[in-house]
Structures are given as C-alpha cells and as structure tokens.
Amino acid sequence: MFLPSTAWAQKWGVGVSWGAAMNRLSYTTGYRAFSEYKPSAGVALAIPVRYRVNDWLAVQAEAGYVAKSYRFVRTGDYDYTHWTTQNSYLQLPLMAQFSFGGERLRGFMNVGAFGGYWLRSRCKGQTKEVGGDFIYQFNEKIPFDTTRDNRWEAGGVLGAGVSYELPLCIVTLEGRYYRSVTDMQKKYMLNRAPRYNNTAVLQVGALFPFGR
C-alpha cells in the first residue's frame, strides 16, 4: 500500500456531500389487485467528519438529510390513482472507511451502521373523487400518528467510491446503500406488515483535511 499524500495524512477532515437518493419500500400489497409500490427519487445532503486511524483505515460520521420516498400506483382500470409519499429523514451513519490506491486517486469502502429520525412526510398524487369523475390532485403534509408511526430508524450502511486529492480538499464520488432494520410502524396491531426503507445514494463530496 502506498503512503498517503499530504491531505490523506492529516488526521481530521470535514466537508460536505450531496447527491441523489432512490428509495424502495420493502412492503407487501398482500392480495390487492392492481396495486404496486415503486421506488422514488429524492435528494441527500450531509456533512461528513472523518478521523484517520492509519494509512488505510478511517472512521467517518456523516450527519445529513436524506429523502426516503416511495410511490404507490394503481394499475388497470384504477390507473387514475397514484401518489408519492415523500419522507424526509435526518440520519447519522457511523462508518469504518477502508482506503486503498495511489497518492492522489484512491478507492475506498465504507461499512457501518446508521441511526435516523423521520422528520416529515408529504403525500403528492391524485385519485378520483368518490362517486364522480373529477380527478382530485393533492400535495399535502401528512401528520404523524403517534400510535402508528415509528419515527426512529436504524440500519446498516455499505458504500464504495473513489477520491481524488486536490490542493485544498479531497473530492469524492460514492455509491452508498442504506438498509433499515426498523419498521416504520410501531407494534400497534397483530399481523402487521412491516415497512422498511432501502435507500441507494449516489453522492459527490468535498472533504477538507486538517490536523496532524
């Protein structure tokens, strides 16, 4: 393994990252006909903080915002009904970062766990009014239900990417996958079908190293 260059050699780094998130809900439509859940896109923003343990291992925490949305669509004769549930989360992944490669261009892999908090929920879509043909479009905040909603989330995170060292910072391009292991619902009913988020994020970042 090569010795890291100046920026990589510095102990600490703080920066910013942003990117696109694609979330898929693990859920079931049971025996419902003409009903499907589909992935939906959103954004991800974060502030990574990194501590380098040695030349190939670092620890990274990354407080950030990520949209974990999904779409519900009816098909066939009911295709006038569809909506996107836009869920916003604050989350904090804590990861071990393994890096490898040359002085400026390096590859890395992140493995860790995350905790999150469901900030807000909106529902945007359309359906037909009862007993008529009028298509009603809506875009509104969904209030949380304290009986139903579990706003805390935890899970595992796995990422891989490349970084390139510039004079002032390290730029990164990373693909990451968050897998929630906490149900979005509390245990409020028997035979409850759990809902889990699966979120893929493609993000770019800039990390500013400091400290020796």
Next chain:
Amino acid sequence: MKKFAIILMLLTGCRAEMPTLNAPQTYAADYSFAGGFEVLWHGLNNNYLFWSIDPTDWDAVYREWQPRFAELDEWEDEDDAIEQFHGYLTEITSTLVDGHFALLLDDASSQVLASRGKSGVISPAHQRITSQWGADADTPFWRKYPQQMTAAWSALSADKRLSMDDDSGFLVVAINIPAKGGVIPYIYFSGFELAQRYEDPEFQEVMDLFFTSVLRPDARGAIIDVRGNGGGDIQDLNFLMGRFITQPLTFAYTRGKAGEGRLDYTPWMPFRITPVEGENTDFRQPVVILTDIGSMSCAEMTTMAVRALPHGNGRSIGQITAGGQGVLTPNTFHNGGQFSTIDFILGSEHSALIKWVYTASVMLRTVYDGQIWEGKGLAPDQQVPLDIDMLQAGHDSQIEAAIRYMSTNN
C-alpha cells in the same frame, strides 16, 4: 470481529418476517367455526376503515376469542354450535362503529338460526338503534302511521303529487306548501333511487313538481324530508342537491385505505356536489332537511350537503340520524371495505360460515364542523321530536317546525 458481525447483520438480516396477508376467503376453506372467525378477524384487520375512531380492541378480540371459536368445532350438536357462533360474532362486533357494518351468515346457518328465532344477519348498528329507540325504530314513520301521515300531508296543501311503488314499497311525495308571498316546495322520498326512477313518468311528475317549484321566484324555501330514509345511490346527491347550487359544492371530505395497516389512510379529499346545469339556481332561501334515527347513509350525506350550502341557508330539523355515513364500493375500488367469502368459481354453496361482510370503503368528515360522525349520527340544528298525539290528529310536528322556521327566516 464481533463489530463486523453486527454490521453484517444490520446489512443482511434483523428484519421482521413479512406476514402472509391472505384474502379473507382463504381462511374459510375448511368450513370450520375457527375458520369463520379467521375470515372475519383477518378481513376486518386489513379492510375495516374506522379503526382510527373505533373503541374495539381488535388484537384483544383475537387473543381472547380465537380459542373460544375453535372450541365450537368440538361441539357435538352442530346447530347448537351455530347458534353459539352467532352469539360470539354478535358480541365481538357489538362495538364496531361502522353504521353499515353487517355480517351475513351462510344460507345453511341462517336456516338453523331462523328455526331458533334469530337472524342470519348481524348488524351492531341495528342492535344499538333498536335497543335505544325501540324495536321498530328503523321502520319508516309513514309505514308505522300510514293513514295519519297521508292526512298530515294532505292537510299541507291540495297541490300535492304522490307516487307509490307497491312492489318495492318505494314512496315519493311532493307538495307545494302555501307560504306568505309564495310556496315552500316539500319532498319526501323513502330511498335514494331518484335518478334511476326518474324514467318512470308517474315518478317524474312528482319529482318535477318539486324541481320546478325550487326554481320559482316565489319559492320561500324548501323542505327535504329524509326521515326513515336508509340511503341508496350516491349519484342522487347531484340529482337532488345539484338543483340548489351554481358552483360545485364541497360538502364533506372522504378518505379510504392506503395500505394494509389499520391506520393507513389516504389524505382527506373533497366530496362534491355538482350543479344540474339548466335546472339549477343559486338558492338563497332557507333549506330545511328533516331527519330522524331512520335517516342513514345517503340521507346523512344529503344532510351534510344541506348544512354546507354556500349561503349558510341550510338547517336540519328533527332528530339525530343513524350514524352510517360511509360509502360502500366493491373492495377493489379503494382496497378496503366490504368483502365476500363466496367462491365465485364453485358457487355460494362453497362459501364459508360467514359469506359476506358488509362494511364501508370510504369514511366521511363533515365540512360544517370538521368531525367524523360515523357511529354517532348527525345531531339536528333544531331538535324536534315527532309528536305522536299531533300526528294522530293529522299534523306532523316536524314538518310544522320547518314551516315555522321558514316563516321566521324570510
């Protein structure tokens, strides 16, 4: 290594197993009492709409009652077991708030129950209403007092039309009640089949007396009488109330299911009445709707519509309604509500002990106060009981209260 194992577990495992959500009829295959309970429990668990306002602890019902239903399969006398099955079902559904909710037992069980003086239909709302208001509470008042009502209607005006379908017992009455400087159009109908029956010339003549009178410049108000009216086709909301408005009117908000959880709901959406173009007017005179405990479903929706009229000119007079305001559609329309256990391939003789569960697919919230009144009923703006002594003398106290209200608000 232990840390890596935890991370690996977070990435690959730790999730609760997804339960199998079967269609209710799936549980009915063995025609057992335990299966019948499972049909009902699972069916309502995922299809019943009112869990957000319902006091029933459905999880406790499963834990406490599933073993008791299973025991019935051990009973030697099957007819006794059917009767007990009926009793258990009546008890576990007794607190469900859905005013439309009804369980229909299969034909064989219904015959056994009939031989023991019981019905194969279980309706908690019917039980509640009859226990509070009397055994004949949901019998329309004009059926209870046909001669007296005929006399009371006749006393209001000679300008009266009446149509009665002897086969179905459907009755419609329109009267132009004389008022100072004009008339008050009055209409009574026993069910919401108006648009459908309008093809019948005799029926049309009665309806037209009301519709044309509403458009008269000397109309001093209007009275819509839905006492004892159990509802029907929601298309009639436009057909009737669309005469009183010139712009679409949101009179309630609706929501249905949005997932398999008990508390998974769609956003609230407007429920609108649209004008009947060319036969409507911006009606600004008082509109009174007469209600009683027999007013249900579309009759309650019409009450909401009257009270939401754009000029604040709607008022309900009479007594509280039944409290069954949901809309019933096929289950597939809204992924919730009524469900059947009939095997449509093999036929109804292959159904479960419970063959149909009748429950609403869409719930309503009023515009005028923003509340859900399912299971409670709509209290009138002005409470006026039906005075039986007056009725015996040929006067309807509730209609007369409406006329008095018109005369003081014109």
